[in-house]
Amino acid sequence: MTHWLAPLRQALDSAAAPVRFFFRDDDAGWDDPALAALLSVFEDHSVPLDVAVIPTATDTATATLLRDRIDSGRNDVAVHQHGFAHVNHEAEGRKCEFGASRPAEQQRRDIEYGRELLASSFPDAVPAFTPPWNRCAPWTPEVLRDVGFEVLSRDLSAGRAGIAGLVELPVSVDWFGKIARVPVGPEGRGALLASGCTQGQPVGVMLHHAVMSVDDLTQLGELLEVVVAHPHVSVHHLHHLAMAADTHR
Numbered sequence: 304m305t306h307w308l309a310p311l312r313q314a315l316d317s318a319a320a321p322v323r324f325f326f327r328d329d330d331a332g333w334d335d336p337a338l339a340a341l342l343s344v345f346e347d348h349s350v351p352l353d354v355a356v357i358p359t360a361t362d363t364a365t366a367t368l369l370r371d372r373i374d375s376g377r378n379d380v381a382v383h384q385h386g387f388a389h390v391n392h393e394a395e396g397r398k399c400e401f402g403a404s405r406p407a408e409q410q411r412r413d414i415e416y417g418r419e420l421l422a423s424s425f426p427d428a429v430p431a432f433t434p435p436w437n438r439c440a441p442w443t444p445e446v447l448r449d450v451g452f453e454v455l456s457r458d459l460s461a462g463r464a465g466i467a468g469l470v471e472l473p474v475s476v477d478w479f480g481k482i483a484r485v486p487v488g489p490e491g492r493g494a495l496l497a498s499g500c501t502q503g504q505p506v507g508v509m510l511h512h513a514v515m516s517v518d519d520l521t522q523l524g525e526l527l528e529v530v531v532a533h534p535h536v537s538v539h540h541l542h543h544l545a546m547a548a549d550t551h552r
């Protein structure tokens with residue numbers, strides 16, 4: 304049943320060093336029932352989860368859902384900021400909320416106002432930022448650092464800004480990743496997870512609860528089962544991993 308995870312099991316069995324994982328679910332604020340379903344999978348396996356929350360999309364219902372899960376201890380969830388309103392500001396090219404058409408000052412206002420909104424429900428939010436669509440302008444990392452963010456999480460393919468005072472912790476496996484425009488599916492996902500284990504970096508798995516089917520949730524449960532049981536794996540929150548990786552502070 305879980306043959307799609309065979310490459311991952313193999314990679315973990317032969318891993319020379321412990322493999323660290325983190326799981327990042329994006330777009331909290333959209334589709335609370337789907338978020339609740341995802342949280343239940345993580346609850347069932349007692350696995351830590353980082354939830355990227357869209358400040359302007361988060362109403363009382365979303366906040367209550369997450370707060371109840373966190374405060375009751377049902378879920379080990381850390382919340383961080385996912386953009387501001389998750390809207391595209393680019394007239395052409397790839398979608399971006401913090402892209403080239405938004406100067407630093409405009410971005411700073413959105414980021415700070417978003418942080419304020421988020422703090423009203425989540426004063427315990429960690430100082431990490433995931434830009435919508437995993438991309439941003441070349442000046443966004445400096446803006447984030449200057450207003451007090453410590454961690455930037457994008458996709459591995461975004462490269463690294465490499466600025467002092469901001470740790471980058473990219474996701475490396477997109478659950479809904481595509482190769483040559485074709486969705487990877489379980490087998491491809493298993494291969495991506497396996498290759499992620501051999502890079503010497505934390506394996507960051509990006510999820511989007513709003514588009515996960517029942518099958519996706521079942522397979523996610525299968526993955527978590529492997530990850531929890533394997534002696535070579537540990538799962539952490541991204542902020543914790545970033546601080547552990549930062550030797551320049």
Ligand SMILES: [Zn+2]
Nearest residue numbers: 329330435436
């Ligand atoms: Zn998003």
